[in-house]
């Protein structure tokens with residue numbers, strides 16, 4: 311018993327609980343996977359969208375940024391061929407010539423709208439400048455350390471972005487070698503103010519960085535002169551030697567390299583003023599013909615928010631699907647349970663129907679037995695009396711005749727004694743078959759008791775009944791001796807009576823039939839006697 315219970319629990323564990331737990335685990339893992347995939351997918355898509363958008367803005371920035379420099383690119387060449395300027399370079403100690411050159415540069419600077427125009431001799435010292443009369447005049451100052459000077463001497467021309475060592479204003483420097491025939495006189499320099507063009511759009515910060523990665527133009531003033539990442543030692547040395555950001559270079563925006571995404575895009579962590587680091591998407595684009603980069607930094611917080619909302623939507627969708635699944639499963643199991651119950655009910659119904667049928671047959675059998683004589687198979691006395699009572703009712707109501715035959719085997723005791731009780735039974739069965747054969751539908755023939763039979767004949771007069779009685783008597787008498795009873799001559803005596811309307815029930819009629827039977831016995835047996843009270847033929 312105990313082991314059976316344990317086995318059942320084990321089966322239940324194996325077939326119900328374990329697969330369900332595994333299914334739940336698989337669904338949970340799959341759901342988490344889908345949520346994670348939708349989160350990363352939306353994040354990647356949003357980054358790609360931002361990057362595409364940033365690319366357009368950076369292209370625009372790089373076109374607009376150098377436009378002023380391009381506009382003034384003719385100037386150094388022009389200056390290099392100006393006689394007044396050549397004269398000043400040739401004779402830097404001639405005050406009149408230098409004055410003329412200063413005045414010329416001043417006027418030209420005013421007219422062209424450049425920031426500064428100046429001439430450097432071969433040692434890099436300013437001979438004449440457009441701001442010669444200002445407090446921070448460049449005249450007399452040496453700029454041999456600036457790349458625009460060295461590059462012009464080496465290549466004939468130079469370009470350079472830097473903070474003004476004297477003015478402390480950022481600018482774009484264009485330089486050109488001044489020559490007279492084969493003789494080099496000096497270098498003409500144009501400084502142009504650079505400004506970050508307004509491109510509109512509020513998403514992100516624009517930065518222009520130089521070869522060392524230092525931002526020199528930024529949409530956020532506090533990010534100016536800060537490298538995005540720490541500069542390399544070589545770049546730092548270079549910056550020092552050219553005094554490019556003299557006194558203004560600040561700490562890097564990010565303390566480490568970012569996570570590279572696609573070409574020109576990475577995620578960097580910038581530490582804000584409050585010391586809290588946040589992720590930014592950095593998209594970079596090289597500005598044509600320069601070592602500069604145009605950069606766009608966009609906060610990742612919005613991207614993360616969008617991805618989170620997407621992932622939450624996916625999670626909600628999955629939760630809804632799972633709930634639907636659970637509901638459907640419950641519905642299915644309920645439908646299955648209902649079907650099972652219906653089948654059980656149908657089975658019970660069928661069994662009940664079968665039992666009912668058996669009971670019906672049994673009760674029919676009992677009823678049949680209760681009204682049948684077991685030896686002869688004829689109706690018994692009780693059934694006869696019931697039927698005869700009903701016949702009396704009809705005869706009374708309609709005034710129709712009703713006759714009775716009381717049939718008794720002659721010397722039956724002797725048959726029993728001579729041939730045995732079973733032989734007597736066989737004779738009784740023979741008599742029953744004769745009676746049944748001679749009566750018609752509507753008549754009731756029954757074993758009245760012992761060796762006595764009774765027949766009720768509705769719509770029949772005593773006269774007609776006596777004729778039937780005679781026929782029965784004759785048939786019995788004509789029966790050959792049953793097997794094993796050689797020499798036996800069977801006979802019956804019959805008393806006939808007709809019901810009288812004044813009689814309360816059939817009992818009276820039976821008594822009269824019995825009297826007629828007695829008369830028949832008395833007359834020598836094997837004959838028919840009609841109750842004297844009834845005239846033959848009525």
Ligand SMILES: Nc1nc2c(ncn2[C@@H]2O[C@H](COP(=O)(O)OP(=O)(O)OP(=O)(O)O)[C@@H](O)[C@H]2O)c(=O)[nH]1
Nearest residue numbers: 719720721722723724726731732734735760761831
């Ligand atoms: N074998 C057999 N005998 C029965 C049955 N019922 C009654 N008897 C016998 O029938 C006999 C009737 O005998 P009696 O009443 O003396 O009548 P009888 O011998 O036929 O004489 P009469 O009627 O005067 O001709 C009795 O011996 C009963 O035992 C039965 O079912 N089977």
